[in-house]
Amino acid sequence: MISPVSLMQKTVALLQRRPGLLAVLAFVSGVASYILVERKESLAQFIAVFLLLSWLWLLLDNWLRDRIEQRFGVALSPNVVRFALQMVHQESLFFALPFFLAVTSWHHGQAVFTGLIVLCALVSVVDPLYFKKLAPQRTLFVVFHAFALFVVLLIVLPVLLQLTSSQSLAAALATAVILSLPALGAILPNGHWWRIPLLLLLLSALSAGLWQLRSWVPPAALRLNAITLSHDIDYEQRKPGRSISRLDETTLHRQGLFSFTAVKAPRGLHEQIFHVWLHNGKEVDRIKLDITGGRASGYRAWTRKQNFPANAVGKWQVQVVTESEQLIGLIRFSVTAAVAEPAAAAEPEPQADL
Known part of the structure; x- marks a missing residue:
């Protein structure tokens, strides 16, 4: 009998040999998620919980890998984790894309925001761009990660928690900015007393600047x-x-x-x-x-x-x-x-x- 770990590794190897297959699966999954939300919102809540748990797993990646190795004696390959990260990015962006395409006013600044989602979705499925251009750039990769979570939360929060569009926007923006802290910290030198105050100032300026552009964000739940x-x-x-x-x-x-x-x-x-x-x-x-x-x-x-x-x-x-x-x-x-x-x-x- 094939063990779950062995099956997962074989699946990863297959998808790595056929990267186009993963892109198709992610897009079909995103459209299916959109249809399920339209027709049965209880299933949409399941999808939302799954996406949030996957993001939680990514945030605790190193800790979880250590626990799995200690508990089961199995060391997960960095390639498996890297591939899983790409898969979650693809699923998140393609999950969100149909919602934003359906509500965007294309003669408005909202077209820029939705166009950015389309661009990020394309980057996530093109391996040379994702692994050679995006992934090595630590700061850019963290911002990419935070943006993908931001667009997903704009859909998840109204469905899962019945938050209004304004409340969802504020919560999603706060979460994305907090996740961007590692990127901001990377551009500041260590060992200086003014590092934390400056980091907080940058965080406040980033939040205020993004909030001024809030009209460009389509209300995906409406x-x-x-x-x-x-x-x-x-x-x-x-x-x-x-x-x-x-x-x-x-x-x-x-x-x-x-x-x-x-x-x-x-x-x-x-x-x-x-x-x-x-x-x-x-x-x-x-x-x-x-x-x-x-x-x-x-x-x-x-x-x-x-x-x-x-x-x-x-x-x-x-x-x-x-x-x-x-x-x-x-x-x-x-x-x-x-x-x-x-x-x-x-x-x-x-x-x-x-």
Whole structure:
């Protein structure tokens, strides 16, 4: 009978000879994870726990290898551990990728963040890049590791712990920055009293800088299923009226507009979002909405705006954002000048019959 260790080593050897196979398996696994989250969130929680445990194992790598050798008398090869690390990176990035591809606004800075995930996923499957360029660079490798964990936590925390997008972003960012400490420590000289204060200062500056870019991070757990602008709402059916993308200023002031949205969120998640109205790029109003997750078609809700600027002509947007300013989606419309009503025809002067 083949021992588990021998089977694992043979599996590793096979995958090392066929690196493309691992890339395919990781991508298929990521898509399967995405489908499972969509259809049965209890399975998504299992996937989330598995990924978190795998990261915990990586953090305790040396200690666990020593315990295994002492307990079972088996010394795990560094190649096995190195390969396992690559496999976890691939699984994490390809697990996260479908979520971010589904919610990214490509005309926004979010495209840069999702593009970075795609780049890291490609690096993780190209052995010459991963092992010869990335792995030897200790500082860069730690940052890569922290980034992969960051994107996974953005998905895991709302599903597993029902944290809001803003809470998940803050927790994931704090975890990633703390994991980056070895990278920051490596660039500072040892033996100086100011090393720890400077390290804390760098840590604070890094956290503040990344938080300023938080709007570029797509809220992976939320998805905008529908957004419509209309003059009326069917309250019984919870459906908007005719969609509007262009109207004149008089109609806008007289009837106002409803902004209808359907936002999908994980079951059990309670989230606060905002409808932000912008006129020619400038914010003029922000209306709060509370949504609840679990509905397949998304949580349907709407806000109404009737108070518009006197001069409302121009380009408008309604952005749907989280508390941490992460963009969920948007809709645009334009307002034209009021149409002048035609003057009434002059009545002829009465004439006396002669």
